Amino acid sequence: MAKINPSFGKELKKYGAINFNACYNCGNCTAVCSLSTEDVSFPREMVRVSTLGLEDEIQSSLKPWECYYCGECSTHCPQEANPGELMMSLRRYLTAKYDWTGLSGLMYKSLPLTISAFVLSLIGVLYFAFSVNFDLEKMVHWGHLFEMIAIGTVGFVILLPNVARMWWLTILKPGTKVPFKKYVSSIGELIVHMFTQKRALGCDDNQLRWFEHFIMVIGYLSLLFTTVFLNWFSSEYLIVTLFGYLVSTIVFVVTFDFVLSRIKKKKQISKHSQPSDWFFVIWLFLMGLSAFMVRLFIDLDLLESNKWLYLVHLTVLVQWALIIVPFGKWTHFLYRSFAMYFAKLKA
Amino acid sequence: MKKKKIGVYICHCGGNISDYVDVEKVRQAVEGEDIVFLAKTTMFACSDANQREMVNDIEANGLTSVVVASCSPKLHLLTFRNVSQRANLNKYTYVHANIREQASWAHSDNKIGATEKAIHLVKAAIAKANYAEALESNKVKAQKSVAIIGAGVAGMKAAISLSNKDCEVILIEKEPFVGGRVAQWNSLSTTTETGKEIVKRLYDDLITRDNITICTNSEVISNKGSVGNFTLKIKTTPRYIRQSFHPEDLTRAIEVCPVSVPDEFNFRLTQRKAIYKNYPGEYPQTPVIDIKNCTRCGACEKVCPAVDFNEKEEITEITVGSVLMATGFDPYTPGYGEFGYATSENVITLPQFKRLIDEQSGTLVYKGKVIKNIAYIYCVGSRQTKGDNTYCSRNCCTSTIHAAVTAKSKFPDINNFHFNRGLRTYGKQEILYADSLRSGDIYLQSYEDGLPTVTIEGNKTIVKINDILTNGKEIEVEADLVVLVTGMVPRADNKVGTLFKLPKGRDKFYNEIHMKLRPVETVIDGVTIAGACQGPKNIAESVNSALSAATKSYSIISKGELESEPLVAIIDQDKCTWCGACEKACPFDAILKVEDKGKIVAEINNSVCKGCGMCAPVCEPDAINVTACSSTEIMSMIDTLV
């Protein structure tokens, strides 16, 4: 037995859904979707449960994560109900629901709140710089330390509990029984999807976008590794230095293309950008670029006279690590791969 | 008898015939016959070129008769009769052979057999042509006037159309006011005009026309005669109020009337007085006293001098050439307990709901309760699997969505839930459906075997459905108001239909001869049908059919004279002994019992007889012959065939 909640539509619109209640259930979207299968059929089903506002159904569903948004469904929808964008907004909604702090939801729904958080981080960085008298060495040292602490804290305090909540909502709560052995034997699924996003290749004509995304992820993870664990900014090794240059370049070049396509709005996927999408791509771009510039200025011995550059980099980094990673779009990296893992468990 | 010279034309029908029947072989088989003067094959017998060639052949060779072997006579009998006429041959000498439906299409699996059968059919037609006689059409004088029964949109529109031609129109309306159902609807789907505005516009037009007589409060009580000359008796009930009156006096009179009866105009949602008017702008403007419910207390008479209880019922007799039936429909009344009807006070019908939202503003309140959730249950009384009404009422989906959208714009706090069985918002009505979806209306769907249920739990009304759009999941809505989307049914009062012996279809609405080929004619010659009395229709469809029926009715009588087929039964009154068997056999009431030279005999009403031949075989003394199907003709055909 399910009760309809007609006001759910209004809630979902705050997460970016547009006009999905215009759907008249023709099923064209599901028919053209190259990832939908007979057993796991979408997006019409998700449009339907959203229209009726069956929140339990939505929260226990992994389908939103199984969509990789090629946008074919929206192109073919005769009612312009934007099923693709609905799936996207469901991912935002789910991200908010998985987050135990509730901050994700607040930030998705309120741009002023998000901006305040960014401003606050900026003030924090400036305060810190004052307190160390703009001493470059100290700033770089503490900056590096901050990165390590932030990764650990965000990972253990926010992300891990959220993934556990996702597991509870999608597996435990609906009463799916999974033997422990299956958890172990399916772990490969998690690793493969996390590092390759290979499911995105299932979308028609998606090779280029998949490749860009793939090298961007590898580039990003490597940059993280180089700066945090190899301490790129202070490293003496040529090989580390060059590697750092390479991966940061990859990050800002690819994200530049992503930003550009969101501005051009040519492809279905980049037609409707929410603030969270803009922050994600722009900050990733700024991260890659500012890291590249900082190291370049170090190598050219210019940083001492251009401390502001490091401050810019640090601000971007802090905002990224404290806002976008735990409460913004970054989490899709985790939820997508865990969704594939959980789907395997459920199958 | 002069020897006949017959021309035979065998058609390929572009391959429809010649792919299976060897038409050349057919030609050779008949060419040698004694009376056949020429035999030709042709790609398309009906083409202009071939028709011209036929005319030339007839005129140049002095042919006495023509046979075309082609498709069904339903399609082209008239075409080739006209060809004969154009070549100055009597058109009834033409004989048709159907070798498409009866040979090539029927025997596409056996080409040799099909060819053989075609040869037989053509030879039989030639045999008939040998005896075919020149005949003259029957002529009857026709009244150039039309009686229209029912002054709904269909009737009014038909009246205007007929009045544009030179034709007298008598518009007969049973109710005291014109407009039919449309006067009851305020806002309408697919038009910005309200129902009342449409009625006013039509009425304003009607009364400016000299050749239209409007009789309200009137009913046809008897009908005699036939096409061209129907004699009708009309009974007019008085209004008991004189034409000239003081509006204030009348308002007072309505106020003081002590009687209170359920108001049918508002589908019994409210009460009205015995002296009443349905709405201020109603036509005709004079109110009426409902004498059946009036107690004759005289209260109104005292305050309004225009009240006149001495007015008398009138019977008028008119003769018209044609009758146009536009008596409309009734909304379906749900059975006791059907989806909670009459057993729950939160359940009403769509017409009631339309009146309800028309009457209110601000917040929607029903029986003192503020309404938030409205559940519409579709197809109530239509598309039944258990009852007789298997048809779809066509307009209710659109009307409901329109009512829901209107309600939502008037009362923004409501939620609309549509429990449907697949929507039929055809054509531009689809836009309305899209609007409704965008405004947040929710649609739930089932098949006929999983209809929604309405249960009453305390003071809550719960509607449940296994929604096929959500994988058959059981979904429930707590509804403050349940609106049953009742469809259209034929008028409960069918006295007038019985009077004219109008046939009904499976849906029990009046039936046309052929849905596509003769959509407004009935088998009763001279009686046409229009609007929703023929089956569920919206206004545009009703008006279309009204214009079509008006044109048809006019075309029957426009010449002031009727020409009817001479193919009728003929009674040999010497042989006739009046046993009455033929009268019973005739499906068209064409047989009259008359006295001739001191003897009771049968007589044929030529303008009604269709020459179907049902009477001939039942006549014991063999006193009946059917023109163009004389025993000689039929026997000669049989001889050729066997």
Ligand SMILES: Cc1cc2nc3c(=O)[nH]c(=O)nc-3n(C[C@H](O)[C@H](O)[C@H](O)COP(=O)(O)OP(=O)(O)OC[C@H]3O[C@@H](n4cnc5c(N)ncnc54)[C@H](O)[C@@H]3O)c2cc1C
């Ligand atoms: C709830 C509802 C909502 C609707 N909404 C719309 C809409 O929004 N848009 C739209 O296009 N259509 C709508 N329709 C359809 C519309 O009402 C019909 O198409 C229209 O009324 C048909 O007109 P009519 O003249 O054929 O019949 P009617 O309107 O039924 O008129 C027939 C007339 O004949 C009279 N009559 C009956 N019997 C006799 C008799 N024996 N002698 C003399 N007179 C007689 C009646 O009193 C009546 O005045 C709706 C229908 C319903 C039920």
Ligand code: SF4
């Ligand atoms: S294509 Fe559009 S209208 Fe059709 S089911 Fe999908 S979302 Fe609904």
Ligand code: SF4
């Ligand atoms: S028009 Fe719609 S509600 Fe009416 S009978 Fe047909 S399908 Fe049912």
